[in-house]
Amino acid sequence: MTLATFKQSAMQHLKGWYSSETLASPQLRKLGFIYSIYRFVVSGFLMITTYASFKNSADHILPTLLQQTALSFYVLLSLILLGILYTSPNRPQRQLAFGLAIDVIILSLLLYTNGAPDLQLTMLYMVVVAASFMLLRAPQAFIITLMAIIFVIYQQFFFAIANSMSLTNLGDALLMSASFLAVGFLSWSVSQRLVQVESVAAIQAQEVARLNAINQEVISKMVNGVMVIDHQKVVLANQAACTLLNINAHFDDDIGLELLQHQITSLHPRLCEWFISIQNDANAALKSRSDTVDNNQGNLNRAFPFTYIYDLPRFASTSIIDKLRVELTPLKNHSQLLILEDLRREQAGAQQLKLASLGQLTASIAHEIRNPLAAISQASQLLIEDAEVSDSNAELYQMIFAQTKRVNRIIEDVLKLSRQQKPKRQALDIAAWLKQFLANHFGSHDVFLDVKASPILYFDPHQLEQILINLINNGLRYSSRSHPHAYVEVEVYTAGNEAMIDVIDEGQGVNPADLPRLFDPFFTTDVDGTGLGLYLSQAFSEANHARLLYVPEHPKTCFRLIIPLNSRHIESLA
Numbered sequence: 001m002t003l004a005t006f007k008q009s010a011m012q013h014l015k016g017w018y019s020s021e022t023l024a025s026p027q028l029r030k031l032g033f034i035y036s037i038y039r040f041v042v043s044g045f046l047m048i049t050t051y052a053s054f055k056n057s058a059d060h061i062l063p064t065l066l067q068q069t070a071l072s073f074y075v076l077l078s079l080i081l082l083g084i085l086y087t088s089p090n091r092p093q094r095q096l097a098f099g100l101a102i103d104v105i106i107l108s109l110l111l112y113t114n115g116a117p118d119l120q121l122t123m124l125y126m127v128v129v130a131a132s133f134m135l136l137r138a139p140q141a142f143i144i145t146l147m148a149i150i151f152v153i154y155q156q157f158f159f160a161i162a163n164s165m166s167l168t169n170l171g172d173a174l175l176m177s178a179s180f181l182a183v184g185f186l187s188w189s190v191s192q193r194l195v196q197v198e199s200v201a202a203i204q205a206q207e208v209a210r211l212n213a214i215n216q217e218v219i220s221k222m223v224n225g226v227m228v229i230d231h232q233k234v235v236l237a238n239q240a241a242c243t244l245l246n247i248n249a250h251f252d253d254d255i256g257l258e259l260l261q262h263q264i265t266s267l268h269p270r271l272c273e274w275f276i277s278i279q280n281d282a283n284a285a286l287k288s289r290s291d292t293v294d295n296n297q298g299n300l301n302r303a304f305p306f307t308y309i310y311d312l313p314r315f316a317s318t319s320i321i322d323k324l325r326v327e328l329t330p331l332k333n334h335s336q337l338l339i340l341e342d343l344r345r346e347q348a349g350a351q352q353l354k355l356a357s358l359g360q361l362t363a364s365i366a367h368e369i370r371n372p373l374a375a376i377s378q379a380s381q382l383l384i385e386d387a388e389v390s391d392s393n394a395e396l397y398q399m400i401f402a403q404t405k406r407v408n409r410i411i412e413d414v415l416k417l418s419r420q421q422k423p424k425r426q427a428l429d430i431a432a433w434l435k436q437f438l439a440n441h442f443g444s445h446d447v448f449l450d451v452k453a454s455p456i457l458y459f460d461p462h463q464l465e466q467i468l469i470n471l472i473n474n475g476l477r478y479s480s481r482s483h484p485h486a487y488v489e490v491e492v493y494t495a496g497n498e499a500m501i502d503v504i505d506e507g508q509g510v511n512p513a514d515l516p517r518l519f520d521p522f523f524t525t526d527v528d529g530t531g532l533g534l535y536l537s538q539a540f541s542e543a544n545h546a547r548l549l550y551v552p553e554h555p556k557t558c559f560r561l562i563i564p565l566n567s568r569h570i571e572s573l574a
Contacts, residue, residue: 024198028135029085029092035131036085039103040078042124046110047071070109077102096135100144103128108151122152122176129180133187145184149177225324225340229275230333234261244324244340246312248496271310271326278306278328279336305329305339344542370411377404410532423460423543430457430492430499437465438490446487447472453494457563463540467548468503470533471559475505477526478557482508494565501561502551509557510550518550 050071081099085092107128111121125148132141153174219226225241227234234257242248247263265272305327312324325346327339380401384394431454438447472488480486489504510518517523519538524531534548541548541561551558 024202025089025092027198028096029089032085032092032096032135033082035096035135036078036082036099038127039099040075040082043071043074043078043106047075064113066109067113070106070113074102074106093136093140097132097140097144100128100132100136101147104144104147104151107148111151125152125176125180126183129184130187133184134191138188141184141188145180149180152176152180223342225338227338227340228331228335229338230335232276232279233257234264235335241338241340243497244342246496267313268310270313271308274308274310274326275328275336275338278308305337309343344547370408373404373407373411377401377408380404423463423540425458425460425544428457428459428461428464430455430501433461433464434490434492434501437468441465441469442472445472445476446485447476448487448489450489450491453492453499455494455499455565457499457565459544459546459563460540463544467537467540467561468501470537471503471561474533475503475507475557475559478507479505482506497565499563499565501563502554503559503561504554504556507557510552512552515550515552519548 050067081095081102085095088095104125107121107124114121129141129145129148132144135141136144219236219238222238222240225244226236226238227241228236237257237260242260245264245268247260247267306329308326308328310324310326323343325341325343327341329337329339331337380397383397384401431451434449434451438449468490472490475488476486479488483506487506489502491500491502491504493500493502511525514523514525519534520531521535522531523535538548544563546561546563548559548561551560
């Protein structure tokens with residue numbers, strides 16, 4: 001190694017030593033508080049032992065005035081420094097540096113008043129030096145150490161001259177000084193290692209906090225509901241879980257989680273019963289899987305998560321959600337993860353498959369059916385025109401023509417399904433839009449509009465027209481069978497984060513036995529109907545993230561269209 005390299009290396013080490021860091025302020029105050037307690041205990045112990053040695057001494061010589069003053073001042077100052085460090089969190093390093101300097105001065109005064117070298121007092125310097133390198137920056141600690149070395153060497157030198165002794169005791173003082181430096185260096189090395197460990201721990205804590213914040217943000221933005229239950233208590237939940245369960249609760253703190261748990265217990269008892277019934281099985285499955293993994297016996301035959309299709313209670317008739325898939329996954333420490341998923345997306349996917357299949361079918365046979373149908377229709381019209389009034393076949397010709405028109409309507413409705421495109425959603429002022437819609441399509445009918453709220457909805461206006469035309473026409477047709485004066489009511493209101501459009505009539509309602517098939521394609525109770533109106537309306541509703549349902553508990557015949565007010569946000573997540 002050349003001289004220049006050695007010099008550069010030495011300068012780097014000196015620079016690193018000079019710019020050494022200390023512990024963070026909280027840890028520094030904690031260690032400084034412990035050392036301040038130690039200082040107070042030592043000062044009190046020194047005073048007690050000094051007076052105790054006076055009582056046990058045969059000469060009964062009182063401690064010198066300097067000793068009494070130094071000890072009294074040391075005890076009082078130790079108590080003051082302890083109180084200041086405890087009550088004042090500002091600038092703890094300056095307080096500690098002042099206290100350590102006082103320690104060196106007081107110990108030097110006590111060592112001077114003793115006259116002869118005192119190994120016990122000299123050893124107390126070691127604690128001061130070690131503490132200074134642990135609590136202070138390296139330059140400050142080095143100054144404290146130099147003070148201790150100078151005072152110890154001076155005391156030994158002064159004692160040697162005053163007692164006409166040789167200077168051989170100075171060798172012991174020099175050895176003690178070297179020990180001070182060695183202790184200081186070791187303490188400084190340990191303190192730097194602690195600083196590095198604290199720095200790494202702080203970085204890791206920040207990273208964990210950052211990842212936790214990211215996880216919380218991801219969970220809060222999830223479309224699926226997430227809940228973690230530990231010992232039958234909800235410890236984590238996101239907003240989607242509250243929305244899917246139709247619960248209005250804040251879960252930012254323990255009180256909010258308790259409120260959420262209470263509402264789940266009261267509003268969803270069947271879900272809680274399923275969870276309790278499956279909990280023991282879930283814990284047993286997790287234990288069995290752990291044993292299987294530990295014994296290297298392969299995968300567990302029993303698969304989980306446990307799945308449950310949950311039908312929401314009756315209050316869900318005011319919500320766009322009717323069924324949830326609940327998945328329970330057991331976690332360690334007897335906690336469980338619940339994933340709540342809205343089945344509408346699966347239903348929408350199945351609907352799209354149905355429409356795609358229907359579209360392929362209609363594309364292949366539509367022209368083949370419509371060409372001969374047009375010929376039959378034209379021929380029946382010609383026969384009707386040529387037939388005389390008294391002709392007995394005239395009624396049969398009319399029947400043929402009517403049935404061709406019905407078949408043509410079926411083909412038109414099927415083609416509407418097969419030609420469905422992605423909805424072109426627009427912001428609609430629903431109150432103003434409905435007034436214009438009713439004026440254009442039902443101006444000559446008794447259709448009454450009751451607007452209790454006027455929200456802005458995002459919906460394809462053409463598809464909304466098709467839905468309401470089907471519902472209102474059905475209402476007028478069926479109510480006319482039981483009442484001479486047929487009319488339909490359209491009510492608009494909001495409930496929570498959803499807008500409701502109710503189409504109400506005075507008809508006989510839907511037979512409970514027909515409810516499961518009400519929205520199936522080609523199902524109808526009207527001999528003149530095609531059975532595609534409600535099916536098409538439901539398809540349009542799902543395409544716009546809405547829900548169309550029949551409300552059996554309503555005193556009249558009511559079909560309800562539920563549209564989320566934040567449907568624009570739902571579309572962005574879908």
